[in-house]
Amino acid sequence: MRYISTRGSAPTLDFRDVTLAGLASDGGLYLPESWPSFSREQIAAMQGLSYVDTAVAVMLPFVTGTLTEAELRGLCTQAYGRFAHAAVVPLVQLDQQHWLLELFHGPTLAFKDVALQLLGLLFERFLNGSSQQVTVIGATSGDTGSAAIDALAGRAGVDVFMLHPKGRVSDVQRRQMTTVIAPNIHNIALEDASFDDCQALVKAMFNDAAFSGSFALSAVNSINWARLMAQIVYYFYAAVRLGAPDRAVAFAVPTGNFGDVFAGYVAAKMGLPIAKLIVATNVNDILHRALSVGDYSQGTVVPTPSPSMDIQVSSNFERLLFDLGGRDGHALAAQMHGFEGTKAMQLTNAQRAAANALFGSDRIDLDDMALAMRWAFDSCGQTIDPHTAIGLSAARRAGLGADVPVVTLATAHPAKFGDAVERATGQRPALPARIGDLFAREERYASLPGTFDAVTAYIAARAVAR
Ligand SMILES: Cc1ncc(COP(=O)(O)O)c(C=O)c1O
Numbered sequence: 001m002r003y004i005s006t007r008g009s010a011p012t013l014d015f016r017d018v019t020l021a022g023l024a025s026d027g028g029l030y031l032p033e034s035w036p037s038f039s040r041e042q043i044a045a046m047q048g049l050s051y052v053d054t055a056v057a058v059m060l061p062f063v064t065g066t067l068t069e070a071e072l073r074g075l076c077t078q079a080y081g082r083f084a085h086a087a088v089v090p091l092v093q094l095d096q097q098h099w100l101l102e103l104f105h106g107p108t109l110a111f112k113d114v115a116l117q118l119l120g121l122l123f124e125r126f127l128n129g130s131s132q133q134v135t136v137i138g139a140t141s142g143d144t145g146s147a148a149i150d151a152l153a154g155r156a157g158v159d160v161f162m163l164h165p166k167g168r169v170s171d172v173q174r175r176q177m178t179t180v181i182a183p184n185i186h187n188i189a190l191e192d193a194s195f196d197d198c199q200a201l202v203k204a205m206f207n208d209a210a211f212s213g214s215f216a217l218s219a220v221n222s223i224n225w226a227r228l229m230a231q232i233v234y235y236f237y238a239a240v241r242l243g244a245p246d247r248a249v250a251f252a253v254p255t256g257n258f259g260d261v262f263a264g265y266v267a268a269k270m271g272l273p274i275a276k277l278i279v280a281t282n283v284n285d286i287l288h289r290a291l292s293v294g295d296y297s298q299g300t301v302v303p304t305p306s307p308s309m310d311i312q313v314s315s316n317f318e319r320l321l322f323d324l325g326g327r328d329g330h331a332l333a334a335q336m337h338g339f340e341g342t343k344a345m346q347l348t349n350a351q352r353a354a355a356n357a358l359f360g361s362d363r364i365d366l367d368d369m370a371l372a373m374r375w376a377f378d379s380c381g382q383t384i385d386p387h388t389a390i391g392l393s394a395a396r397r398a399g400l401g402a403d404v405p406v407v408t409l410a411t412a413h414p415a416k417f418g419d420a421v422e423r424a425t426g427q428r429p430a431l432p433a434r435i436g437d438l439f440a441r442e443e444r445y446a447s448l449p450g451t452f453d454a455v456t457a458y459i460a461a462r463a464v465a466r
């Protein structure tokens with residue numbers, strides 16, 4: 001399998017190089033040259049497979065030429081062996097129509113572990129025996145950071161510089177990052193910044209020839225193709241359990257950077273019958289505006305109790321526009337450069353119509369988020385986190401036929417957002433025993449102004465030059 005950039009000018013890469021590369025050298029994002037596809041029989045044959053076996057079946061076409069099936073199986077077994085639930089990602093039924101897919105049983109209690117546990121092992125494998133020293137730069141609104149740090153702490157050949165918006169992640173999220181005291185982990189709290197500012201700085205570092213020429217930069221955000229690849233798996237895993245390929249299933253996805261739901265789009269391209277992908281945003285609603293009225297313009301980020309979705313520039317939307325628009329990289333590069341200049345972009349009618357064939361969207365405010373948390377708690381006995389509640393609220397008012405099963409992706413453990421859960425339900429979820437001492441651990445991080453010069457100077461003083 002070869003990988004091409006959404007902006008049409010970067011070299012095509014194999015799976016190893018695309019995993020280590022992150023952002024493409026033309027500023028675009030990599031995706032496969034073509035989508036692998038499964039027949040109905042191949043999807044039916046996934047019924048009853050374990051999570052690891054499903055992962056191998058779904059991901060093998062993407063790694064062909066770089067990893068053998070046995071190698072991929074070994075990596076998946078190791079990655080998902082660290083999950084605290086035997087099913088890895090259990091499905092929980094809420095009522096006749098609604099299910100939760102619990103993606104938060106990994107080491108850092110969020111869905112990011114599903115991809116980042118594997119990515120950490122891929123880095124180790126691809127760097128093993130090479131003298132290459134990779135500098136990972138990442139941006140986080142709370143969950144990517146801790147999952148990446150858990151996956152990469154102490155690994156040889158990798159330094160991690162993780163930027164988070166100071167004061168805009170939950171205390172549990174911050175401590176999950178800043179209490180990992182390993183020599184290759186560097187947490188940076190950006191002052192007066194949003195996640196979008198952190199993400200823009202990461203992209204600026206990749207796009208700065210002098211800086212990116214000095215270090216072997218790599219990414220752990222969902223701009224890295226391997227992140228999305230690992231997330232495609234759970235759409236197949238859930239859907240076959242609910243009747244696919246004979247029955248189409250809908251998914252409601254709490255969304256920020258459009259990575260998780262783009263993985264669902266890829267599953268559909270690969271042949272999985274998906275009735276609808278419901279894009280659920282909080283009041284930071286750029287994706288809802290884009291999908292409902294074509295208005296993809298960057299608003300000001302408003303801090304909310306679902307901080308991981310406080311995002312107003314959704315990186316992976318570029319991948320969707322590329323694929324929907326006939327994969328014309330040069331046309332898309334012009335459209336994206338326009339957006340980067342004006343911070344606004346109107347989708348064409350053709351782009352909107354193509355997107356609306358599969359996607360629906362909704363914007364969930366604080367009251368509706370709290371109502372969904374209460375409904376799950378009072379009527380179904382489930383404690384859910386604010387991000388999951390936004391997905392569930394959108395799922396329940398999507399108006400899908402009663403015969404369509406709707407799976408809401410439960411993206412984080414409720415204990416990561418104890419204050420918001422307690423406000424909505426009156427109960428404070430306990431931290432799982434494995435991180436029960438989180439608030440007793442020492443924290444270490446740097447606080448920096450959110451400028452390119454301050455951040456690059458900090459990194460340059462600590463990273464290993466090429
Ligand atoms: C708990 C949680 N839910 C939802 C999201 C949104 O996912 P995505 O950015 O892939 O759309 C994130 C962060 O990305 C998250 O951490």
Ligand SMILES: N[C@@H](CCOP(=O)(O)O)C(=O)O
Binds near residue numbers: 256257
């Ligand atoms: N919600 C994320 C931010 C988006 O990051 P990505 O790695 O999925 O692109 C976070 O919690 O950090």
